[in-house]
Amino acid sequence: MNPLSHVAIIMDGNGRWGVKKRKSRNAGHKAGLHTVEKIIEACLKKDIKFLTLYAFSTENWKRPKKEINYLFKLLENFLKDEIKSLIKRKIKLKIIGKKSFSSDLNKLILKAESITKDFKKLQVNLALNYGSKNEIVDTVKKIKKKKLKINIKNISENLYTQNIPDPDILIRTGDTRRLSNFLLWQLAYTEIFFIKKLWPDFNQSDFFKIIKKYKNLKRNFGSI
Numbered sequence: 614m615n616p617l618s619h620v621a622i623i624m625d626g627n628g629r630w631g632v633k634k635r636k637s638r639n640a641g642h643k644a645g646l647h648t649v650e651k652i653i654e655a656c657l658k659k660d661i662k663f664l665t666l667y668a669f670s671t672e673n674w675k676r677p678k679k680e681i682n683y684l685f686k687l688l689e690n691f692l693k694d695e696i697k698s699l700i701k702r703k704i705k706l707k708i709i710g711k712k713s714f715s716s717d718l719n720k721l722i723l724k725a726e727s728i729t730k731d732f733k734k735l736q737v738n739l740a741l742n743y744g745s746k747n748e749i750v751d752t753v754k755k756i757k758k759k760k761l762k763i764n765i766k767n768i769s770e771n772l773y774t775q776n777i778p779d780p781d782i783l784i785r786t787g788d789t790r791r792l793s794n795f796l797l798w799q800l801a802y803t804e805i806f807f808i809k810k811l812w813p814d815f816n817q818s819d820f821f822k823i824i825k826k827y828k829n830l831k832r833n834f835g836s837i
């Protein structure tokens with residue numbers, strides 16, 4: 614059985630879900646947040662140590678302002694409302710991405726990260742204003758500044774995901790098969806699961822089925 618420590622998720626399909634329900638795209642994002650909560654619970658049940666969620670990409674700034682504002686409001690409320698619950702459940706929160714947000718949001722993020730920094734039960738990484746190509750460029754710049762050799766070890770150790778093992782599983786919901794500039798370096802040997810369901814419809818039972826499939830896979834890492 615394969616060990617499992619890190620699950621990464623591209624939570625796709627919120628907008629389509631909202632429209633399908635004759636509501637708004639933003640209603641889909643709100644419903645998507647409930648799924649986030651259910652999947653955090655599922656990770657705790659399965660003793661998974663790292664969960665990385667793609668919440669907002671560097672390309673998502675191209676969306677209408679109304680949708681961007683709504684997504685950031687959801688995030689702000691999540692940080693305000695959930696902090697006590699994160700502490701209670703010993704969950705560490707980390708933001709990966711370029712932290713160039715409004716000063717209020719920055720304060721909330723820094724506070725949540727610092728209060729939860731020593732928790733070990735589960736680490737939730739929120740990819741926010743995240744783009745993998747930017748991450749790799751930033752990493753190479755960092756390495757050059759530190760006058761280190763450009764090699765695999767130094768790149769891995771200087772990514773935004775430093776000290777986080779590469780994902781064992783990537784899930785993308787929403788019936789789309791692409792990586793959308795997400796963790797391109799880290800996903801080199803990750804097992805990928807593309808799921809038809811839209812993110813708000815994805816549930817714990819779907820998640821557990823994927824884990825069961827993953828556990829029984831033969832992982833070669835290039836060997837035979």
Ligand code: FPP
Nearest residue numbers: 624625626627628629645646668687688691
């Ligand atoms: C992709 O679906 C989803 C996003 C860009 C946002 C994901 C955000 C959440 C699930 C809620 C916020 C989460 C936290 C933790 C605060 P899409 O809108 O591209 O869907 P579509 O393909 O149907 O348009």
